[in-house]
Amino acid sequence: MNDFTNQQIQAYKPMTPAELASIVMNKQELYILDVRNEEDYSDWRIEGHGITSANLPYFDLLDGVEPALELLPEQGDVLVVCAKEGSSIFVAERLAESGRSSITYLQGGMKAWSEHLEPVHIGKLQDGGDLYQFVRLGKGCLSYMVLSGGEAAVIDSLRMTVVYKQFAFSRGARITHTIDTHLHADHISGGRALAEETGATYYLPSKDADEVVFAYSPLEHRSELRVGSTDLAIQPIYSPGHTIGSTSLIIDGQYLISGDILFVESIGRPDLAGKSGYWAGHLRTTLYDTYAALPKKLIVLPAHFSKYTELGEGGKVAAKLGDLFESNPGLHFTDEDTFRKAVTEQLPPQPNDYERIRQVNMGKETLTQDEQRDMEIGPNRCAIHDN
Amino acid sequence: MTQPSIRANTILDCQGLACPMPIVRTKKAIESLIPGEVIEVQATDRGSLADIQSWAKKTGHHYLGTVEEGGGGMLKHFIRKAASSEEKQDLSYPHTTTADQLQKLQADAITKLVVLDVREPAEYAFEHIPGAVSIPLGELEHRMNQELDSNTAIHVVCRSGNRSDIACQMLSEAGFSKVHNVISGMSGWTGAVEGIRAKEGGRANHE
Structure with a gap:
């Protein structure tokens, strides 16, 4: 009890996922003590330019937090993180009791972090339109909203549909289109649900929709979609390879929404439906012929990122197509054989539960919110270099 | 289910x-x-x-x-x-067999070999050698005469070879003459297994 005579009990506070997102995107410094088990930590953790993190499972701290105190920097902010938040509160409380100041815990834990979407303004479109990227830092998913003349199109929507509805509402826009560039395997699509909730039309490439059990509008090559009352066009470009139906979108002649075909630091993997050998050829044609023929000034906006190093200014994930033909290793496999090997051999593990996620996205399986959340835990692993 | x-x-x-x-x-x-x-x-x-x-x-x-x-x-x-005593490999029962030898004996045997598993019921339930008889060490004294034949060869297994060592001594003292301790026990067993884990497709303890 005498321990407390010269050690003041400190307060500890929650940090919201939004606050953490702002730290990561602005490249601020933060020390993270992750108290999940080692397997979960090595599988998937919070990363960023200014983030330093260490792993010490909460069950190693049941007898006292001394091992953690030895590990932590003497001063500065510390964020304690666990799966849901219970164990991080448990550890944060004890760290605060021991006299360590500036202790916070992540509200809702990795589950909440995995669901947080941070909107980033990408650029202006003609006639006063805007393009936003929604960055899901916790999982590396990127979705988009095109705003124009009071209408909105949402591309590769995630299942957190309320975020898009609120954002569109705050801009005075009505969601009229929801578009999936392909049938996703790493996360549950929100495209159909968002369309149902808002009265929008849901578009999906028909070649990916062989087995879907719901109605949709086919996303057809060169069959333009219009958002708002202006001439703002979304131009679909058939670009198979990650899936057989994968379709890219050129927006307003400025942006190339590349889905899971081309990323900033890698390219898509062709194996998530068990047809890697067959789709590798399509992937090569898409990247080395179709994409190579597109204007180099297009800004590439992918559906995923895998490393925090892909986060650019203000947290946006984007790159000029011309620059990617210079720097992206996936665009430099000179002969067909090397390319085929790179996209079919030594691939990273597949995304968690990817087969069931595909079933859900085809409407064949219905799950509770909790089940959906659990199923999506972990990194997206959609690129060939995600090791 | x-x-x-x-x-x-x-x-x-x-x-x-x-x-x-x-x-x-x-x-x-x-x-x-x-x-x-x-x-x-x-x-x-x-x-x-x-x-x-x-x-x-x-x-x-x-x-x-x-x-x-x-x-x-x-x-x-x-x-x-x-159990701290299990960490010490201080075995005293002289007649031993390795897990590999047992596996070979089983393969060569014309009649079925008697394998006695003296681990706890829960350990046995998850994974055991096919056909092994389950009598936990704590119950061996009361059950051996009713359930085991003192003239048959018995191979005794546990997790690591320690509980089976004690079991062998008990059986030997009670007049069981052909008892062998399987040293390294289930932790050294690479042969077929039955139980809940085997049904789950051989899922390991630590995936």
């Missing part, structure tokens, strides 16, 4: 509790167990599945396995309290 119930020395109810409570409670409950006894931890927090395995590994307790109950999402974790 009907799983025969697995016998444990004590049951801890952690249903409805979120992490860290299932582990906090398990740690406390296991303190009052006798080394070698088995606790069944009932939890609904799925996070407990990986955590309890990591925790057991670090503390030296022996994680036996987990069964999932029907559709209610209840997990039953089985853990055996570490």
Whole structure:
């Protein structure tokens, strides 16, 4: 009890996922003590330019937090993180009791972090339109909203549909289109649900929709979609390879929404439906012929990122197509054989539960919110270099 | 989905509790167990599945396995309290066989070999040598004469070879003449197994 005579009990506070997102995107410094088990930590953790993190499972701290105190920097902010938040509160409380100041815990834990979407303004479109990227830092998913003349199109929507509805509402826009560039395997699509909730039309490439059990509008090559009352066009470009139906979108002649075909630091993997050998050829044609023929000034906006190093200014994930033909290793496999090997051999593990996620996205399986959340835990692993 | 119930020395109810409570409670409950006894931890927090395995590994307790109950999402974790005497490899029963030799003997045998498994029922339930007879060490004295033939060759296994060493001495003293201790026990066994884990497709303790 005498321990407390010269050690003041400190307060500890929650940090919201939004606050953490702002730290990561602005490249601020933060020390993270992750108290999940080692397997979960090595599988998937919070990363960023200014983030330093260490792993010490909460069950190693049941007898006292001394091992953690030895590990932590003497001063500065510390964020304690666990799966849901219970164990991080448990550890944060004890760290605060021991006299360590500036202790916070992540509200809702990795589950909440995995669901947080941070909107980033990408650029202006003609006639006063805007393009936003929604960055899901916790999982590396990127979705988009095109705003124009009071209408909105949402591309590769995630299942957190309320975020898009609120954002569109705050801009005075009505969601009229929801578009999936392909049938996703790493996360549950929100495209159909968002369309149902808002009265929008849901578009999906028909070649990916062989087995879907719901109605949709086919996303057809060169069959333009219009958002708002202006001439703002979304131009679909058939670009198979990650899936057989994968379709890219050129927006307003400025942006190339590349889905899971081309990323900033890698390219898509062709194996998530068990047809890697067959789709590798399509992937090569898409990247080395179709994409190579597109204007180099297009800004590439992918559906995923895998490393925090892909986060650019203000947290946006984007790159000029011309620059990617210079720097992206996936665009430099000179002969067909090397390319085929790179996209079919030594691939990273597949995304968690990817087969069931595909079933859900085809409407064949219905799950509770909790089940959906659990199923999506972990990194997206959609690129060939995600090791 | 009907799983025969697995016998444990004590049951801890952690249903409805979120992490860290299932582990906090398990740690406390296991303190009052006798080394070698088995606790069944009932939890609904799925996070407990990986955590309890990591925790057991670090503390030296022996994680036996987990069964999932029907559709209610209840997990039953089985853990055996570490017994400090088991860490010492101080075997005294002279007639021994290695796990590999036993496997070879089984393959060559014309009649079925008697394998006696003296581990706790929960350990046996998750994984055992096909056809092995289960009599936990604590019950051996009362059951040996009724259930075993003192003239047959008996190969005795446990997890590591220590409990089976004690069992061999007990059997030998009681007049069982052809008893062999399988040194390294189940931890050295690479042959076929039966039990809950085998049914789950050979899922390892630590995935």
